[in-house]
Amino acid sequence: MMNKKPLAVYIHIPFCEQKCRYCDFLSGQGSEQLKLSYFRALMHEIGHTDGSHYIVTSVYIGGGTPSCVQSMYIVKIMDALRARFEFAPKAEISMEMNPGTVRKTSLADYKAAGINRLSIGLQSTHDDELRRLGRIHDYRTFLNTYELVRSRGFDNVNIDLMSSLPKQTMEKMEKSLERVIKLGPEHISVYSLIIEEGTPFYRLYEKGELELPDEDTEVKIDRMVRRTLLEHGYERYEISNFARPGYECRHNLVYWSRGDYLGFGIGAASLLGHTRFSNTRNIKKYIEANGMSETNVQKLTVNDEMGEFMFLGLRKVAGVKEEDFENYFGKTMREVYGPILEKQLGMGMLTYKNGRWAFTEKGMDVSNTLMADYLLD
Amino acid sequence: MDMSHIRNFCIIAHIDHGKSTLADRIIEKTGLLTDREMQNQVLDNMDLERERGITIKSQAVRTVYKAKNGEEYIFNLIDTPGHVDFNYEVSRSLAACDGAVLVVDSAQGIEAQTLANVYLALDHDLDVFPVLNKIDLPSAEPDRVAAEIEDVIGLDASDAPRISAKSGLGVEDVLEAIVEKIPAPTGDSSAPLKALIFDSIYDPYKGVIVFVRIMDGTVKKGTPVKFMATGRSDEVVEVGYFGAGRYIPCDELTAGMVGYITASIKDLKETRVGDTVTNSEKPCEEALPGYKKVNPMVYCGIYPADSAKYPDLRDALEKLQLNDASLTFEPETSAALGFGFRCGFLGLLHLDIITERLEREYDLDLVTTAPGVVYKVYKTDGTEMDLTNPANLPDPSEIEHMEEPMVSAEIMVSTDYLGAIIGLCQERRGVQTGMDYIETTRVMLKYDLPLNEIIYDFFDALKSRSRGYASFDYELKGYAPSQLVKLDILINKEYVDALSFIVFKDSAYDRGKKMCEKLKNEIPRHMFEIPIQAAVNGKVIARETVRAYRKDVLAKCYGGDISRKKKLLEKQKEGKKKMRAIGSVEVPKQAFLSVLKLDDE
Numbered sequence: 012m013m014n015k016k017p018l019a020v021y022i023h024i025p026f027c028e029q030k031c032r033y034c035d036f037l038s039g040q041g042s043e044q045l046k047l048s049y050f051r052a053l054m055h056e057i058g059h060t061d062g063s064h065y066i067v068t069s070v071y072i073g074g075g076t077p078s079c080v081q082s083m084y085i086v087k088i089m090d091a092l093r094a095r096f097e098f099a100p101k102a103e104i105s106m107e108m109n110p111g112t113v114r115k116t117s118l119a120d121y122k123a124a125g126i127n128r129l130s131i132g133l134q135s136t137h138d139d140e141l142r143r144l145g146r147i148h149d150y151r152t153f154l155n156t157y158e159l160v161r162s163r164g165f166d167n168v169n170i171d172l173m174s175s176l177p178k179q180t181m182e183k184m185e186k187s188l189e190r191v192i193k194l195g196p197e198h199i200s201v202y203s204l205i206i207e208e209g210t211p212f213y214r215l216y217e218k219g220e221l222e223l224p225d226e227d228t229e230v231k232i233d234r235m236v237r238r239t240l241l242e243h244g245y246e247r248y249e250i251s252n253f254a255r256p257g258y259e260c261r262h263n264l265v266y267w268s269r270g271d272y273l274g275f276g277i278g279a280a281s282l283l284g285h286t287r288f289s290n291t292r293n294i295k296k297y298i299e300a301n302g303m304s305e306t307n308v309q310k311l312t313v314n315d316e317m318g319e320f321m322f323l324g325l326r327k328v329a330g331v332k333e334e335d336f337e338n339y340f341g342k343t344m345r346e347v348y349g350p351i352l353e354k355q356l357g358m359g360m361l362t363y364k365n366g367r368w369a370f371t372e373k374g375m376d377v378s379n380t381l382m383a384d385y386l387l388d
Numbered sequence: 389m390d391m392s393h394i395r396n397f398c399i400i401a402h403i404d405h406g407k408s409t410l411a412d413r414i415i416e417k418t419g420l421l422t423d424r425e426m427q428n429q430v431l432d433n434m435d436l437e438r439e440r441g442i443t444i445k446s447q448a449v450r451t452v453y454k455a456k457n458g459e460e461y462i463f464n465l466i467d468t469p470g471h472v473d474f475n476y477e478v479s480r481s482l483a484a485c486d487g488a489v490l491v492v493d494s495a496q497g498i499e500a501q502t503l504a505n506v507y508l509a510l511d512h513d514l515d516v517f518p519v520l521n522k523i524d525l526p527s528a529e530p531d532r533v534a535a536e537i538e539d540v541i542g543l544d545a546s547d548a549p550r551i552s553a554k555s556g557l558g559v560e561d562v563l564e565a566i567v568e569k570i571p572a573p574t575g576d577s578s579a580p581l582k583a584l585i586f587d588s589i590y591d592p593y594k595g596v597i598v599f600v601r602i603m604d605g606t607v608k609k610g611t612p613v614k615f616m617a618t619g620r621s622d623e624v625v626e627v628g629y630f631g632a633g634r635y636i637p638c639d640e641l642t643a644g645m646v647g648y649i650t651a652s653i654k655d656l657k658e659t660r661v662g663d664t665v666t667n668s669e670k671p672c673e674e675a676l677p678g679y680k681k682v683n684p685m686v687y688c689g690i691y692p693a694d695s696a697k698y699p700d701l702r703d704a705l706e707k708l709q710l711n712d713a714s715l716t717f718e719p720e721t722s723a724a725l726g727f728g729f730r731c732g733f734l735g736l737l738h739l740d741i742i743t744e745r746l747e748r749e750y751d752l753d754l755v756t757t758a759p760g761v762v763y764k765v766y767k768t769d770g771t772e773m774d775l776t777n778p779a780n781l782p783d784p785s786e787i788e789h790m791e792e793p794m795v796s797a798e799i800m801v802s803t804d805y806l807g808a809i810i811g812l813c814q815e816r817r818g819v820q821t822g823m824d825y826i827e828t829t830r831v832m833l834k835y836d837l838p839l840n841e842i843i844y845d846f847f848d849a850l851k852s853r854s855r856g857y858a859s860f861d862y863e864l865k866g867y868a869p870s871q872l873v874k875l876d877i878l879i880n881k882e883y884v885d886a887l888s889f890i891v892f893k894d895s896a897y898d899r900g901k902k903m904c905e906k907l908k909n910e911i912p913r914h915m916f917e918i919p920i921q922a923a924v925n926g927k928v929i930a931r932e933t934v935r936a937y938r939k940d941v942l943a944k945c946y947g948g949d950i951s952r953k954k955k956l957l958e959k960q961k962e963g964k965k966k967m968r969a970i971g972s973v974e975v976p977k978q979a980f981l982s983v984l985k986l987d988d989e
């Protein structure tokens with residue numbers, strides 16, 4: 012086989028011990044029986060995929076909480092993938108986990124399955140904040156998990172933190188950050204809390220019972236986070252992601268660069284060439300269809316793709332490259348977006364350097380507003 | 389049918405006292421045709437109408453009532469628009485009647501419109517008899533209200549039918565009373581034709597359908613007619629009368645009758661309400677009194693939210709004008725809003741009706757500027773101009789003085805809220821001209837007020853300050869000199885022509901300040917700070933600032949599912965489309981109406 016195309020693979024594990032109060036991901040509790048049925052369907056879905064034209068450069072097992080299901084499921088999935096796809100020698104294979112759901116033996120299984128990057132959902136180092144979020148763990152539990160992970164030789168670890176939490180202060184965020192930095196993970200994500208419809212947090216928010224920090228505090232905290240992380244060798248490479256050089260999450264970069272990716276499991280999204288598609292979000296239907304329930308196929312128009320190229324690409328601190336745009340679309344970026352680029356440049360929201368357009372730090376803060384300008388009719 | 393068996397009447401009432409319910413009951417309890425008509429070929433004609441799919445929305449209905457004395461009577465019930473905007477139309481409809489049924493809510497009693505309508509009817513020499521409605525309400529006090537009618541209006545209410553139009557109770561009594569108390573029409577069918585136009589509508593099949601009351605003479609197919617005010621002459625194509633929901637052609641209309649004529653007329657402007665129709669070969673000596681050409685009282689700019697829809701807006705306005713001769717419009721251009729029209733209306737309700745029809749029936753998304761009245765500007769060079777658009781106000785140095793239209797208003801209010809309402813009228817620059825106690829607890833206030841103080845939200849303010857217990861009616865009363873200035877609004881240092889308005893000098897600061905506050909709330913935060921200023925003659929008198937936002941939602945990653953993010957961005961983009969760009973500021977279309985809502989706090 013020659014000229015195989017690179018592919019990123021996403022696996023969705025929709026199970027959690029308990030749903031967090033801010034979470035609107037496709038996840039929930041499930042009985043052992045449901046898990047068994049789900050994984051059977053998932054294996055079937057993978058098993059019926061023709062992977063012969065692709066070479067897998069990254070796998071991302073997300074959720075939900077992949078670490079809350081028996082590790083043998085993860086092992087089997089990796090086996091199934093390897094049976095259908097050729098893997099690149101240094102493929103990045105990530106898995107998400109939550110403190111308090113990880114056993115020693117599981118870690119050995121993950122390692123054996125080839126998982127080489129772990130992403131731990133810590134969110135905060137303060138137990139009161141963790142409780143408010145509805146997390147099942149405290150800071151101590153996290154420390155145990157982290158130690159365990161390191162002792163098992165995982166050398167590419169991400170820690171998730173959240174900012175803009177209810178009642179969060181500068182001091183609390185500084186403290187969380189300081190503690191995490193001291194642990195020395197290779198990668199740190201800091202997501203702003205988003206109040207999503209349908210979550211318990213949303214209902215509290217509607218009632219005015221969620222004491223969120225005001226905008227000025229938020230902005231100050233964000234600045235402090237960026238400054239502190241940079242001082243400690245973590246470079247921001249995307250709106251919410253920071254890494255030691257060379258440890259950027261390659262899988263996520265595929266999403267933002269519009270590389271091909273294939274998702275397995277409920278709600279999993281895929282992009283192959285000019286087509287986006289995703290699986291059913293209904294676990295019952297997914298199981299009934301034995302994993303073969305592809306729905307929601309969207310053929311992208313050139314205008315769709317141009318918009319995506321820009322708004323996904325501009326999430327990256329490195330921004331978008333004019334040359335890539337022209338190579339892909341046969342038109343220059345300036346032909347399509349000239350006035351918008353100039354406008355945002357003039358406002359100090361965008362920079363242009365060596366053929367690349369990228370948001371400034373100020374631009375990153377208001378990226379939603381700026382990105383909307385790039386959608387075409 | 390001889391004249392003694394015709395009753396031409398209208399129903400008058402305060403709003404919500406049950407006028408249209410009673411009208412519906414009357415139509416239900418009477419017939420469409422007389423016995424004799426039923427034996428003729430009328431039905432064939434009607435079927436034809438039906439095939440052509442014409443349904444009519446008529447200002448008048450002809451029904452047939454078989455009275456207790458065994459005789460058949462023709463009832464012509466003529467509807468009167470129930471709003472002061474259409475006062476002239478009301479007066480012409482009343483002129484087509486011989487009597488009026490006054491409906492009074494027996495719980496609420498007399499209200500401002502009750503009185504205004506009664507006086508208007510009496511001015512037209514109509515015989516008025518009262519009906520006490522809603523007697524089935526627990527709060528009904530028919531005896532008290534009957535006494536009130538006698539004391540305040542001076543009508544005999546001793547044998548007023550006590551009814552519930554809603555349940556149909558007592559409606560028969562009303563029908564009998566119409567026969568007994570409304571006089572039969574008078575007139576001479578052999579005299580030269582003299583007919584009053586009380587309405588006309590445009591029908592795509594028949595052309596203009598002219599609604600007439602025949603005062604004297606006879607009109608039939610082929611009669612050469614002349615419209616005396618507009619001078620137009622035509623030959624009648626069809627005459628007929630109004631069945632419930634359909635036109636019923638007939639051979640001729642004679643003195644005392646109410647019906648319609650058609651004559652291949654394409655333009656409603658040729659058949660103005662109030663004009664007299666006569667026979668051009670045998671004309672009457674003089675036209676009926678009371679005709680006047682109605683002029684718009686309120687103007688505003690109407691713009692398509694999407695500027696590409698400008699031709700659609702023009703087409704829609706032209707179509708609406710086919711059936712509404714009092715609507716005027718001419719193209720105008722605004723730096724802020726692009727191409728649109730300056731439209732003239734009889735009043736604010738008329739404006740609301742038109743904009744709603746444009747949006748609903750023609751599916752247009754509109755931006756409307758603040759309505760204004762017509763000011764008279766007397767210039768230093770001795771010339772005079774009617775100002776309908778604040779943008780056209782000459783430089784202050786060229787203005788000798790200005791005048792604004794005034795109204796005389798009658799407000800009925802319970803004594804509990806008297807202070808509040810007097811306060812309101814004073815705020816609105818009102819001058820009290822009278823205060824009469826109707827009863828010990830109710831007062832009729834009379835005020836002269838500038839029209840521009842009442843067109844925006846006076847009615848709402850009145851309702852809220854009186855907890856709904858005040859009622860209100862007004863009529864125009866000419867022009868009076870006034871100290872007026874143009875208030876300009878600047879958004880991010882740019883003049884927004886569409887937000888300028890004329891205001892009483894001493895109110896400029898308050899209005900400017902409120903306007904800035906209002907706009908501050910209407911304009912979404914941007915990535916930069918936006919000053920909002922109010923200025924008079926280039927001098928800033930008030931300022932607010934829309935703070936810049938510094939952060940919008942930072943996104944998380946949904947395992948490659950970008951659909952939600954995309955939706956969010958699309959929503960944001962759609963939102964922007966509904967905005968108007970003033971320089972680099974996106975202003976939502978509601979902001980242009982915010983001047984209207986200055987007093988709703």
